[in-house]
Amino acid sequence: MEVNIEKIMDEIRENIVKNGLDKEEEQGFSKEEYLKNAGIINNSWNIPEHVEPTGKGKVLKRGLGKLLNFAILPRVRKQNEMNVALVRTINQLTAYIGEQDEAIRKLNQRIDKLEKELKDSKKE
Amino acid sequence: MKRIALINQRYGLEVVGGSEFYTRLIAEHLKEKFEVEILTTKAMDYVSWENKYPADVEEINGITVRRFENDKQRNSQQFGEITQEILNPQFKRTIKDESEWIDAQGPFCPKIVEYIKENKDNYDLFIFVTYLYYTTCRGIREVFDKSVLIPTAHDEPYIYFDIYKDVFKKCKAIVFLTDEEKEFVNKTFQNEEIRNCVTAVGIDMPAVSLEDKEAFKNKYGNYIIYVGRIDVSKGCDDLFKYFVKYKERNKNDLKLLLMGKAVMDIPKHEDIINLGFVSEEDKFAGVLNASALILPSHFESLSISVLEAFQVETPVIVNGKCEVLKGHCRKSNAGLYYENYYEFEGALNYMLEHEDVRSEMGRLGREYVDTYYRWDIVVDKLTNLFNSAIEG
Numbered sequence: 176m177e178v179n180i181e182k183i184m185d186e187i188r189e190n191i192v193k194n195g196l197d198k199e200e201e202q203g204f205s206k207e208e209y210l211k212n213a214g215i216i217n218n219s220w221n222i223p224e225h226v227e228p229t230g231k232g233k234v235l236k237r238g239l240g241k242l243l244n245f246a247i248l249p250r251v252r253k254q255n256e257m258n259v260a261l262v263r264t265i266n267q268l269t270a271y272i273g274e275q276d277e278a279i280r281k282l283n284q285r286i287d288k289l290e291k292e293l294k295d296s297k298k299e
Numbered sequence: 300m301k302r303i304a305l306i307n308q309r310y311g312l313e314v315v316g317g318s319e320f321y322t323r324l325i326a327e328h329l330k331e332k333f334e335v336e337i338l339t340t341k342a343m344d345y346v347s348w349e350n351k352y353p354a355d356v357e358e359i360n361g362i363t364v365r366r367f368e369n370d371k372q373r374n375s376q377q378f379g380e381i382t383q384e385i386l387n388p389q390f391k392r393t394i395k396d397e398s399e400w401i402d403a404q405g406p407f408c409p410k411i412v413e414y415i416k417e418n419k420d421n422y423d424l425f426i427f428v429t430y431l432y433y434t435t436c437r438g439i440r441e442v443f444d445k446s447v448l449i450p451t452a453h454d455e456p457y458i459y460f461d462i463y464k465d466v467f468k469k470c471k472a473i474v475f476l477t478d479e480e481k482e483f484v485n486k487t488f489q490n491e492e493i494r495n496c497v498t499a500v501g502i503d504m505p506a507v508s509l510e511d512k513e514a515f516k517n518k519y520g521n522y523i524i525y526v527g528r529i530d531v532s533k534g535c536d537d538l539f540k541y542f543v544k545y546k547e548r549n550k551n552d553l554k555l556l557l558m559g560k561a562v563m564d565i566p567k568h569e570d571i572i573n574l575g576f577v578s579e580e581d582k583f584a585g586v587l588n589a590s591a592l593i594l595p596s597h598f599e600s601l602s603i604s605v606l607e608a609f610q611v612e613t614p615v616i617v618n619g620k621c622e623v624l625k626g627h628c629r630k631s632n633a634g635l636y637y638e639n640y641y642e643f644e645g646a647l648n649y650m651l652e653h654e655d656v657r658s659e660m661g662r663l664g665r666e667y668v669d670t671y672y673r674w675d676i677v678v679d680k681l682t683n684l685f686n687s688a689i690e691g
Contacts, residue, residue, distance in 0.1 A: 180660075
């Protein structure tokens with residue numbers, strides 16, 4: 176029997192589309208997804224102002240780049256400004272999530288303790 | 300016999316950790332080919348790096364282990380603050396900042412670095428396992444021309460620090476655990492010219508008695524299984540969310556069995572059963588009887604639990620956002636993957652409804668492990684690479 180998992184995955188995805196499930200948005204917060212993307216954003220927010228040309232015609236490309244700087248540089252800088260603010264916000268959010276997680280963990284501990292005390296008092 | 304040193308931040312039978320366990324496995328399997336020594340710290344836990352092991356030198360399973368004291372413990376809160384600062388885009392990170400971060404990351408063990416420097420000529424090769432920590436980042440610089448790096452690299456923020464560039468570009472040889480890791484490292488560091496091999500571990504399976512096998516089947520019926528630390532960082536929050544939704548949408552008797560230490564809350568659900576930390580025999584018996592092993596983690600360097608499932612002919616369902624896990628499925632045809640809830644549900648129902656395909660996937664998984672994850676193959680590849688690095 177031949178098994179090809181990509182064909183099976185295609186079949187699964189076709190069924191999802193056939194049942195209209197692909198149109199439903201994925202609900203709910205995934206902390207792991209959030210942290211992974213926050214990491215990617217922290218690493219890739221900065222658009223370099225100058226990129227050394229590669230491949231053929233480096234001299235021409237360098238010259239062209241210098242000519243177009245007047246148009247490109249202000250836009251790159253503006254974008255980077257926005258990116259910094261976005262990353263700053265995300266990092267603040269990350270810290271907030273951490274604080275809330277800790278608060279929730281402590282509350283859960285208290286609840287578990289109280290439930291146990293209640294259960295024990297009922298036995299008596 | 301050539302004398303080699305394996306360097307890892309922790310080492311010991313009590314130490315729980317992927318790279319540490321990996322180091323112990325390869326050390327014990329290489330001892331017939333090389334005179335193997337371990338250089339490590341006295342730490343047992345990776346949070347504080349507190350010095351716990353008393354002896355400077357001891358023997359563990361026939362391997363000489365040299366331990367060095369850490370000069371200080373790590374303060375987790377302070378380290379968290381330094382990390383947050385250094386990753387902040389407003390902060391213009393310099394090599395000096397990264398260097399201070401490495402020292403704070405630890406384990407801060409200048410004695411091990413001093414030993415490596417003073418004993419450079421007493422070993423033919425130094426093999427550094429895991430790029431991230433102080434022991435590799437500082438130690439490898441003393442012996443670049445006699446070093447092998449086994450980075451266990453992930454796509455994570457720290458790997459882009461400038462301080463790691465030399466680590467990945469000046470070593471003599473590199474061992475990658477997977478093709479995906481090699482592709483990522485070569486792309487990130489443009490270091491294709493460094494001699495390397497792709498190999499991981501062999502998979503050993505303890506004998507599972509028929510009684511154990513039947514006991515699991517009789518007690519739990521139809522189930523999927525998760526093996527490992529039950530932690531948000533392992534994707535378990537999404538796993539629970541998806542499974543609970545799956546049970547709401549699909550009325551069947553499927554259960555989710557968990558085997559491992561829990562460091563997060565587990566939802567109270569009649570079909571989620573936590574067995575905690577179990578023996579190796581129980582682990583294999585549990586996996587053997589499962590309809591599938593489920594692995595929701597985004598970040599895996601290798602995933603020994605997937606390979607162990609393949610060894611007992613149990614197919615897997617994995618997080619498709621992890622290239623390593625998806626790679627195992629594609630190369631073996633022994634597992635399915637998902638990237639959202641409906642793919643999770645689809646993969647799970649496919650496995651449950653196609654017993655013949657599931658059985659064939661199991662057979663293919665075993666074939667995959669027998670081809671790439673046998674100890675004789677792993678030892679040969681490592682031996683050839685190490686000898687090549689020694690001979691220059």
